[in-house]
Amino acid sequence: MPLFRTDPSRIFADRRALDPSFIPSRLPHREEEVERLVLDLSPAARGERPTNVLIYGKTGTGKTAVTRFVGRALNEESGGRAKYVHVNCEISYTPFLVLTKILSELRGGQPEAYTGFSQDYVYGKILSAVSASGVSLVVALDEMDRLMARGGEGLLYLLLDANERLDSGSIGVIGIANDIGITRGLDPRVRSRLSEDKIVFPPYTTTQLMDILRDRARVALRPGTWDDGVLELIALTAAAEHGDARRAIELLRLAGDIADSRGSDRITEEHVVEARRRAEEDYLRRLVETLPLHQKAVLMAICELLNRGAPMITMSVLYGAYSNIVSFAGLQPLTQRRVRDFVHDLATMGLISAEVRSFGREGRTTVVTAKSDPAKLRQILLQDELLGSLGGGGFGGQRTLL
Ligand SMILES: Nc1ncnc2c1ncn2[C@@H]1O[C@H](COP(=O)(O)OP(=O)(O)OP(=O)(O)O)[C@@H](O)[C@H]1O
Ligand SMILES: [Mg+2]
Incomplete structure (x- = not known):
């Protein structure tokens, strides 16, 4: 008997819609946060300096999704007046890496080799690119916590101070973190400039998670393969610790995979229970092994x-x-x-x-x-x-x- 199934999935219509990087066409229960961020960034859409903003919230509360969602719209709708750059500080984990990421995005997103250049040189190039085009650059520093032990404060200072040095164009910063205490140790000047606005993302409730899951299921799964009972069990699990949408979506995908691998034509509560068991074990294993x-x-x-x-x-x-x-x-x-x-x-x-x-x-x-x-x-x-x-x-x- 073959080990792999190659026939089309009975469960998934578009499994990618359950990928962590997928940004859906709407974000239920984040309407207020989207609106507030749009308000903060709206000067950038007109080519002016936006309001700097700090975004806080527990894991899986939609911080990255909302910011990317609004940033993408800014890039598409500003007619080139604004440029939104999303930096994941887990990947770009030093000030130099953040600056090179920004510069390469300003130059059209082509990866370039910056080894051998100094931080000052890259920073200078960013300033001249912004100045020359007059663009309103918006930099989102996602997972900003990762940067703070490695000279993050200096980087924030450079980015926030840039507006004093620019003849034309501007730079705005969105800081995203789990912990509201992240700014505690910062120089008061940096802190007050960075937190011109603060948005706190609350955990999702079970019914909110249900709405998010239902939206996703409609795109990702074939009709008739799921029902509200299954989604509710997933939502309850994800809400038990705190309302984490990532955990909810991962569970749905895993339950779908389990149903698929067993040749079932729908996801049952038993598949969800099995998915929950595996997810928990995977999580513990990853933590303990390292x-x-x-x-x-x-x-x-x-x-x-x-x-x-x-x-x-x-x-x-x-x-x-x-x-x-x-x-x-x-x-x-x-x-x-x-x-x-x-x-x-x-x-x-x-x-x-x-x-x-x-x-x-x-x-x-x-x-x-x-x-x-x-x-x-x-x-x-x-x-x-x-x-x-x-x-x-x-x-x-x-x-x-x-
Ligand atoms: N309101 C929502 N509607 C639809 N999907 C959502 C919503 N909120 C979050 N998601 C989805 O849940 C997952 C986790 O969200 P996201 O990555 O934005 O969390 P986060 O707050 O950035 O978490 P972390 O602090 O761990 O980075 C993503 O797949 C995202 O698309
Ligand atoms: Mg995130």
């Missing part, structure tokens, strides 16, 4: 202790368990301080919960509790070559290392 070994050992110690029924773990117990595990592996334990940092990182990633609690006279200590299923995490950790090989048969048997 952890350094000692951090994996800390997580392993936490899972072992929780699996034995401990409702919460104090730092000293955890440190003992961690030391045992790494000693078994023939490694030297790191200091308690490092382990505490690891615990903090694991909590930031959402793998565990950690909080500082006060125990009367005994003082304060960090206490760890479960957030994800420890048994599942343990399964993933056991796939690490070193951790999995410990103690013959690994930690899989009845006897454990602790």
Whole structure:
């Protein structure tokens, strides 16, 4: 029996409409945000300097989609008076890379080699291109958080200060971030210029996610392959943590793939449940696999202790368990301080919960509790070559290392 199906999909009419980069023709429940951004950028459509704006919101709340949507319209409708450039700072993660991305977009989007040029040179070229054409350049710095540790403030200063140096044309900036605290450490001048307007994107509710999914399903899926019950189950899942449209759309695609691979002619709730299970596991796996070994050992110690029924773990117990595990592996334990940092990182990633609690006279200590299923995490950790090989048969048997 062949491994792949080559017949046309029974489920998808246009699977690309569920790609993360797809921008739909309308964005339900973001009408106000679109309108506000249009208002901020409308001077640019007339060739004047737009209002700088900061956009905040949790992941999957439509920040990138709305900004690209409005930016595309600006490019199409301004008759060349404005130029919108969308920079993903996860890819262009240094000021130099951002500037070269802007310059190449100004020059028609052809990738060019800028190695050997200095930042000042590229910046100067941007200024002369803007000045010569008189264009209103709008730069969206998406995932701006990524840039802040690498000289982002200097870059913001250059971009915001450019208007003082231009004879003609202008530069406006849209900053996009998850965390409202991103501007906290910034020079007050940079901060106030950047936040001439602020737009906060709230998480979607379940019914809003339903509308988004229904729109997408109509484009991406064949008629009769889906129903509201299926979409509702997906929407509820995506709304459970916070209203994340990306997660909703990914689940729909995965459920469609599962239905397709099973030769089904429609997506059922069972396919959604299976998609949810796989998505969750993929997510955990991606997080855990990239952890350094000692951090994996800390997580392993936490899972072992929780699996034995401990409702919460104090730092000293955890440190003992961690030391045992790494000693078994023939490694030297790191200091308690490092382990505490690891615990903090694991909590930031959402793998565990950690909080500082006060125990009367005994003082304060960090206490760890479960957030994800420890048994599942343990399964993933056991796939690490070193951790999995410990103690013959690994930690899989009845006897454990602790
Ligand atoms: N109102 C909406 N209507 C239709 N699709 C939407 C809407 N909001 C978001 N989406 C879709 O959901 C997905 C995630 O949205 P988007 O990438 O804009 O999130 P984000 O806020 O930028 O998240 P992150 O902070 O993780 O970058 C995208 O595929 C986007 O097209
Ligand atoms: Mg985004």
